[in-house]
Amino acid sequence: MNDRLVLHGIGVSAGTASGPVAVVTPAVGIDEFEPASVDADADGRRVRDALDQVAASLRERAGHANSETSKAVLEATAALATDRGLIKGVDKELKKGTGVTKAIHDAVEVYATKLRGLGGYMAERVTDLYDIRDRATARVRNLPEPGVPDLTEPVVLVAHDLAPAETATLDPEMVRGIVTEAGGATSHTAILAAQLGIPAAVQVKGIAEALASAENVELAIDGGVGEVIVAPTASDVAELKERSRRRAAALAxxxxxxxxxxxxxxxxxxxxxxxxxxxxxxxxxxxxxxxxxxxxxxxxxxxxxxxxxxxxxxxxxxxxxxxxxxxxxxxxxxxxxxxxxxxxxxxxxxxxxxxxxxxxxxxxxxxxxxxxxxxxxxxxxxxxxxxxxxxxxxxxxxxxxxxxxxxxxxxxxxxxxxxxxxxxxxxxxxxxxxxxxxxxxxxxxxxxxxxxxxxxxxxxxxxxxxxxxxxxxxxxxxxxxxxxxxxxxxxxxxxxxxxxxxxxxxxxxxxxxxxxxxxxxxxxxxxxxxxxxxxxxxxxxxxxxxxxxxxxxxxxxxxxxxxxx
Structure with missing residues (x-):
């Protein structure tokens, strides 16, 4: 059966690519079975330890960033992980008896609402904040952090959204393209993808559903027009390669x-x-x-x-x-x-x-x-x-x-x-x-x-x-x-x-x-x-x-x- 499907989003980084799909590990979310907090001080220390670990991990990534811009993004995100306002928000939720992971999520959402209200650069940081939330939640639950999986072959990376902290450390040799369901044309992630020369499309609605029932599927992407082909045919891939060849000739x-x-x-x-x-x-x-x-x-x-x-x-x-x-x-x-x-x-x-x-x-x-x-x-x-x-x-x-x-x-x-x-x-x-x-x-x-x-x-x-x-x-x-x-x-x-x-x-x-x-x-x-x-x-x-x-x-x-x- 041919599962070929053409989806359209917003092209944010020109170029064409095809390859197997690698899905960014999703966030684990709130622990639905967690007990209420009965020791806010002890639970607060657990959260602070998790946030400190997230910050340390991001700083380590910054040390291996491929540009000063990427380094600055990672260091800014690390600083956000230990922001006193965020920690105070978590403590406030814990003192109400809220469970640990829900306290993290609720506190982050309050903070995110404030950042959205500020608009501009600070609104762009909501994606960073959610990335911190998801990493801290995973550490508290002793589960794998969300993010790009270990790559053993060149892939097209698919995510609901991709945090700048992830984009900043991608290897263009291993990531042929990026496809996200969310994101905007002027987001940090879009700009970083263009700087890295990785074809990328955002706001590709339906990509998650298209991949949900498929195994070992390939994607083809045209980051100039935002076109994404699920399970491309041989002629689709050939056309993309020919388009890349013509592009190289036009640029020569x-x-x-x-x-x-x-x-x-x-x-x-x-x-x-x-x-x-x-x-x-x-x-x-x-x-x-x-x-x-x-x-x-x-x-x-x-x-x-x-x-x-x-x-x-x-x-x-x-x-x-x-x-x-x-x-x-x-x-x-x-x-x-x-x-x-x-x-x-x-x-x-x-x-x-x-x-x-x-x-x-x-x-x-x-x-x-x-x-x-x-x-x-x-x-x-x-x-x-x-x-x-x-x-x-x-x-x-x-x-x-x-x-x-x-x-x-x-x-x-x-x-x-x-x-x-x-x-x-x-x-x-x-x-x-x-x-x-x-x-x-x-x-x-x-x-x-x-x-x-x-x-x-x-x-x-x-x-x-x-x-x-x-x-x-x-x-x-x-x-x-x-x-x-x-x-x-x-x-x-x-x-x-x-x-x-x-x-x-x-x-x-x-x-x-x-x-x-x-x-x-x-x-x-x-x-x-x-x-x-x-x-x-x-x-x-x-x-x-x-x-x-x-x-x-x-x-x-x-x-x-x-x-x-």
């Missing part, structure tokens, strides 16, 4: 500056988060970094990093790229990424609260120290092309405040992030005050569509193909054209070869993405002239739906482009 000549077929220049840049990321990205054939996220220096610390520490990090990043452009985003923290040393108090709706530049205005000491460090790094690397931009800017007043402050510290290239509809609509006014703008498509989609980017069920609303989001991009680019200022994109949309054509057609002058995506985007641009890109942009923005927009552009594209997706 991709090198040098980014430009359309008729020579219209588009800078192709890398998104980075650490000095180690910079060193690795600088080895790629690209034109610099369009987004250096500096918050990794600040998060999960009891005190802000010193000016000296920041200067050393920024100097290292600038030196890695030599004379190539480096766009630094100042601290993007606050309500949705709270800092223990910069707590501005509770807010009714933190996701719309004092984050990014708003935090900097409340804590000028933090932004001043960062700007001093950036100026010192620029002086230490005089050949560097340093650009500095502020996140979460909405008004002319905010733009003026940041521009004046940055220039007072001697920084020459000053810009703003466009992440809100307010900034997009008023781009001409904002850009008249600064040197450039960079569109963060992830947040711009979230705020335009009023849809939480961490809510998997709303993923369709968060597509950059939404015509309303494209209209926001066009409005920003019109502001750039009116003022003669460049407008880049540093959100995940910039790494999609098909979307890149639309963005260029709308007027975007640079695209920043995961380094591994640059070749495909460069090849896509060289297949099309600027007029075609503009036509694509018009069709996409005028479309009725996001699906219609993408289909219209795909139909206009050179057929070779399909092999790059």
């Amino acid at each position: 000549g991709s090198s040098g500056e980014g430009a359309t077929r008729d020579g219209h220049k588009v800078k192709l840049l890398a998104n980075i988060g650490t000095a180690d990321d910079a060193a690795k990205a600088a080895t790629y054939d690209l034109e610099g970094s369009g987004l250096f996220r500096t918050e990794f220096l600040f998060l999960d610390r009891d005190a802000a990093p010193s000016i000296e520490e920041q200067t050393a990090t920024y100097t290292s990043v600038l030196e890695s790229f030599g004379t190539r452009r480096v766009v630094v985003r100042t601290l993007d923290a606050g309500a949705d990424k709270p800092l223990s040393f910069a707590d501005l108090g509770p807010e009714e709706n933190p996701a719309l609260g004092r984050r990014g530049l708003r935090l900097s205005q409340a804590r000028e000491d933090l932004i001043d120290a960062q700007l001093i460090a950036l100026a010192q790094a620029s002086a230490a690397a005089p050949a560097a092309d340093l650009w500095v931009m502020a996140p979460m800017v909405s008004t002319v007043e905010e733009t003026t405040w940041f521009a004046d402050k940055a220039r007072a510290h001697g920084l020459k290239r000053v810009g703003v992030m466009v992440e809100t509809p307010a900034a997009a609509i008023r781009a001409k006014q904002l850009l008249s005050l600064v040197d450039f703008a960079s569109i963060g498509t992830n947040d711009l989609s979230q705020y335009t569509m009023a849809a939480d980017r961490m809510e998997g069920e709303l993923a369709h609303l968060l597509s950059p193909w939404q015509p309303a989001v494209l209209s926001m991009v066009r409005a920003t680019c019109r502001g750039g054209e009116a003022t003669g200022k460049p407008v880049g994109v540093c959100g995940e949309a910039g790494g999609d070869p098909l979307m890149a054509l639309v963005l260029v057609g709308l007027g975007v002058t640079s695209l920043s993405m995961a380094p591994g995506k640059v070749n495909a985007v460069r090849a896509a641009l060289r297949l099309h002239d600027l007029d075609t890109c503009r036509q694509m942009a018009n069709y996409a923005e005028d479309a009725q739906t996001a699906t219609d927009a993408r289909n219209a552009v795909l139909n206009m594209a050179d057929p070779v482009l399909r092999d790059l997706l």
Whole structure:
């Protein structure tokens, strides 16, 4: 009997693969037969011991992580395992007589609800928190921890969701692809999979049911379009291999500056988060970094990093790229990424609260120290092309405040992030005050569509193909054209070869993405002239739906482009 089944999700890491299935060991869950707690102190010690063991295990993994980004994710998760607020929550449940494993689950759920309410980066950490819950529960019950099984052959990994702690330590030689039922396009797991070059699809509904009654089944995956084939035929596997071959052929000549077929220049840049990321990205054939996220220096610390520490990090990043452009985003923290040393108090709706530049205005000491460090790094690397931009800017007043402050510290290239509809609509006014703008498509989609980017069920609303989001991009680019200022994109949309054509057609002058995506985007641009890109942009923005927009552009594209997706 042929059990072949085609499922569709969201492609988050391009590439094709096939192989036998390896299912991530599921969580053991609450012990339904456990007694009530009659000694809260003793049970509390058991839980703390389990959490300490989980933290130690995660730190050990961090020591073997394959990048600084992966290491940072693992260390942050380890710190979350021993968070005092979580432990207090468990103690509170135990004192009510709740059984040990249920106390862990209930306390974590209270904490998770708070993190979801914060939105942004903290909402992304709910997956980490559940991973800690499941590992601690397994240790308390003396059962195997959930996670990736020992692999003896290359596989396609399947999970309900995959914690960043698991993704960060995967071996691309042994994991050919990743398929999850949950997750989002901009989650840590999706980003890490792309960095590792592992084809991945998330939100693949029905994969668990499809595998439940099957044994020794194989999967085939196309991580570009999110297609997953259960029990693929020989022709399916052959088609995927042929698609990979065609993709390699299409990429073979991709090198040098980014430009359309008729020579219209588009800078192709890398998104980075650490000095180690910079060193690795600088080895790629690209034109610099369009987004250096500096918050990794600040998060999960009891005190802000010193000016000296920041200067050393920024100097290292600038030196890695030599004379190539480096766009630094100042601290993007606050309500949705709270800092223990910069707590501005509770807010009714933190996701719309004092984050990014708003935090900097409340804590000028933090932004001043960062700007001093950036100026010192620029002086230490005089050949560097340093650009500095502020996140979460909405008004002319905010733009003026940041521009004046940055220039007072001697920084020459000053810009703003466009992440809100307010900034997009008023781009001409904002850009008249600064040197450039960079569109963060992830947040711009979230705020335009009023849809939480961490809510998997709303993923369709968060597509950059939404015509309303494209209209926001066009409005920003019109502001750039009116003022003669460049407008880049540093959100995940910039790494999609098909979307890149639309963005260029709308007027975007640079695209920043995961380094591994640059070749495909460069090849896509060289297949099309600027007029075609503009036509694509018009069709996409005028479309009725996001699906219609993408289909219209795909139909206009050179057929070779399909092999790059």
